[in-house]
Amino acid sequence: MIMAKTTLQMVSSGSPAAQYLAGDELFQQRARAALPLLVRQAMQSTTVFYSDLAAEVGMPNERNLNYVLGYIGDALESLSKDWKESIPPIQCLVINKRDRLPGEGIGWFITKKEDFRKLPRKEQRRLVKLELEKVFAYSKWMSVLQALGLAPAKNDYSQIAAKAKSSDATPELRGAGFGGGGESPEHKALKEFVAKHPQIVGLPASLSPGKMEKPLLSGDVLDVFFSQGQDHIAVEVKSARSGETDILRGMFQCVKYRAVLEAQQAVDGVAQSARGILVLETKLPPKFQAIKNIPGIECVDGVTPNG
DSSP: HHHHHHHEEEEEEEEHHHSSSSOOOHHHHHHHHHHHHHHHHHHHHHOOEEOOOHHHHHHHHHHGGGHHHHHHHHHHHHHHHHHHHHOOOGGGEEOOOOOOOOOTTTTHHTTSSGGGGGGHHHHHHHHHHHHHHHHOOOHHHHHHHHHHTTOOOOOOOOOEEEEEEEOOOGGGGGGTTTTSSSSSHHHHHHHHOOOOHHHHHTTTTSSSEEEEEEOOTEEEEEEEEEEEETTTEEEEEEEETTOOHHHHHHHHHHHHHHHHHHHHHHHTOOOOOOOEEEESSOOOGGGGHHHTTTTTTTOOOOOOTTT
């Protein structure tokens, strides 16, 4: 709950937030903590998974976000009426990992008279895409926060970023017996384990094993590469030997790999559909949750080879 408390302290007493996001119930407090994070995502044109937003707010159960997001939606509708202009449903940004769609509750804010849950999946995606475009294009999100008495979300990782930029070698390639080069046994074991178990990164267990050391046109080499239909998935693995700077670097490597794979798909004349996933043997440091969410980095942590 540390993140939630930090954000709540930004709400000034007697602010207009009392009108739109009032209340001392836990879900109401969390709504005031979550909205600045959603505004941050909207301004970066990036969606966020339920589990990732819950982790950043400090919620142990992501299912409780339904109450939080519904309250935010009600507040924005009230503000829209007072402003006499439409404010898009920013809660559309929060999506499920399973189908990459918002929760069913979003239907009330999108369709009004229609039952979103009963619509064909293709129609659901069309409606959500239209709303997301409105959310990303909306230029008054900072004014919305100001009207609600909330400050923008902030995240300072400058010190750890400086270390990551200045480090010229990765712990995965150092260690006794390697003379400053080569691959550590821990990294190799994790890489091989992930390649043989595609379900770790949300792919069908029946999928063919991933390819290790897959070269890209950029000159980079992927730890593991999976292909499922039109989807190309790059996986960067970090064993327990990796420290925070190496994990941070791995996060941004995933951003790069995703972009390179999409560029290669474009050159090949096929649909651009790529993902970059970071797999950690350890747990993702809490301080990195916001960094992961802003560009939409996928991460699977706590993966133990042969565990």
